[in-house]
Amino acid sequence: MASTDPNSRVEITEGAVGKLIVAVGDFPAGTTMTESVCSAAEVLSAPTMYTVQVAPGKHVDVKTPLMYTAHSCAPSGKIVVSEQATGGWTVQVESTRDLSKGEWVTFDYNSTEWDMQSPFDCACGAPSCRKSIKGAKYLSKEDAAALLPSCSGVIAVKLRETTLSSQ
Ligand SMILES: [Zn+2]
Numbered sequence: 437m438a439s440t441d442p443n444s445r446v447e448i449t450e451g452a453v454g455k456l457i458v459a460v461g462d463f464p465a466g467t468t469m470t471e472s473v474c475s476a477a478e479v480l481s482a483p484t485m486y487t488v489q490v491a492p493g494k495h496v497d498v499k500t501p502l503m504y505t506a507h508s509c510a511p512s513g514k515i516v517v518s519e520q521a522t523g524g525w526t527v528q529v530e531s532t533r534d535l536s537k538g539e540w541v542t543f544d545y546n547s548t549e550w551d552m553q554s555p556f557d558c559a560c561g562a563p564s565c566r567k568s569i570k571g572a573k574y575l576s577k578e579d580a581a582a583l584l585p586s587c588s589g590v591i592a593v594k595l596r597e598t599t600l601s602s603q
Contacts, residue, residue: 469513469541470501474498511532513529552569
């Protein structure tokens with residue numbers, strides 16, 4: 437029987453721009469490809485390079501292999517966060533299209549960060565590449581609308597209150 441641990445579905449590999457994760461087999465859209473669980477005590481009030489924002493003023497350090505999920509402007513996955521009864525958080529990357537063995541598992545970093553601690557120039561190669569990745573705050577209205585369904589709750593709320601409510 438196949439392992440039910442989502443982290444068995446990916447492996448870390450060394451790419452041109454550093455470590456990233458790839459699918460170890462073929463998986464349909466909607467598969468949890470990797471997950472990172474953190475306790476209430478591990479929730480941080482400020483972001484770092486390896487945190488995902490899960491709620492206003494709450495950031496969690498994601499662990500390996502999820503921490504090596506690469507950014508793409510045309511990603512193969514999205515982040516799904518859920519709070520546990522204990523106050524801890526589960527952060528998952530769910531595939532948003534069918535993945536083949538060896539394909540990069542990616543998500544759009546703008547979907548989880550409002551104003552990035554470590555902005556970077558993107559070279560993902562997608563036709564829709566936005567080149568400069570700084571956080572959801574800097575998205576055009578068109579890009580914000582396109583990304584909205586993949587955004588974590590806190591980012592979706594902020595986009596609706598700002599970029600998407602402007603004329
Ligand atoms: Zn890009």
